[in-house]
Amino acid sequence: MxxxxxxxxxxxxxxxxxxxxxxxxxxxxxxxxPLLDLRISVTDRCNFRCRYCMPREHFGSEHVFLEKTEILSYEEITKVASAMLPLGLRKLRITGGEPLVRKDLSNLIEMLRSLDSNLDIALTTNGILLAKHAQKLKDSGLNRVTISLDALDTEVFQHMGDTAHRPDEVVEGIDAALKAGLGVKINTVVQRNVNENQLGKIALMAHKRHIIPRFIEFMDVGT
Incomplete structure (x- = not known):
């Protein structure tokens, strides 16, 4: 039958x-x-200019980013996620750019959490603003974060990210996320002759905190 x-x-x-x-x-x-994951970019802006992602020669002061009216509102994003739930959505990834540069991101997390208490909501971030927002994100319903960290030595970190920020700011964000009760993973982009000497340091830092590091081989596709 x-x-x-x-x-x-x-x-x-x-x-x-x-x-x-x-x-x-x-x-x-x-x-x-089955397609169970939905990845949503909430902004095209970032506070880094990583040489392998948003190099300054292409994303400098004259680069035109999307206008606010061209980006989905939190209400629109929530409607998209709501429409996907009956189709099997289980995991929702919030990305950017750097998602934490968008104002009141915790409001979006709270709106998404209200759709389904079982939805796995994760955030991908460079971690610079995480110390400030980790607890509020957790309280709003965020499950976990994936944090980009390419080096622990300041000179290497600032070179790869083309930034004045320091790696200890990211580590502070990692510790704040752990304290808040968020799951934490670390992503490290590995470039030959640039940061391969950082891998052991990052692995040790992650091991001490009982978190998972993931090392990603850099593929030059002409960014």
Whole structure:
């Protein structure tokens, strides 16, 4: 006997839990795997000019960033996430640019959390502003953060990020996130003859804090 095909309305009646609905309505990729993650960039602006990401020669003072009216509002982002939930959304990634340069980001986290208490909400950040916002983000419903940290030596850090900020500011953000109860991972972009001598230091710092470092090989694709 073939399984009965149920309409979305019938499913909604029989299954209050969105997860039950999602198994019948999930978005699938070309290999028929369910698409469970949604990544949303909340800004194209950043307070770094990492040479492998937003190099200053392309994103300098004359670069034209998106106008506020061209960026989705928090209400619009929440509507997108809400529409994806019945289709199987399980994980939501907030990215940028640097998402923490956008004002009142914790308000967005709170709005997204109100959609589903089981939604896994994560934030990718360079960590510079995290110490200031970690507790409020956690209180608003954020689950975890992924923090970019390419070096612990100030000279190497400032060279790679083309910034006057210091690595200890990022470490302060890491510690604030841990104190707030957020899950923490570290991403390190590895460039030959630039920061490979930093990997052991970063691994040791992460080990002492019982967090996971991830080392990502730099691929020059002509940024």
């Amino acid at each position: 073939q399984p009965q095909s149920l309409s979305p309305s019938t499913l909604a009646t029989q299954h209050k839990d969105r997860r039950a609905i999602a198994c019948h309505m999930a978005l699938l990729d070309a290999l028929m795997r």
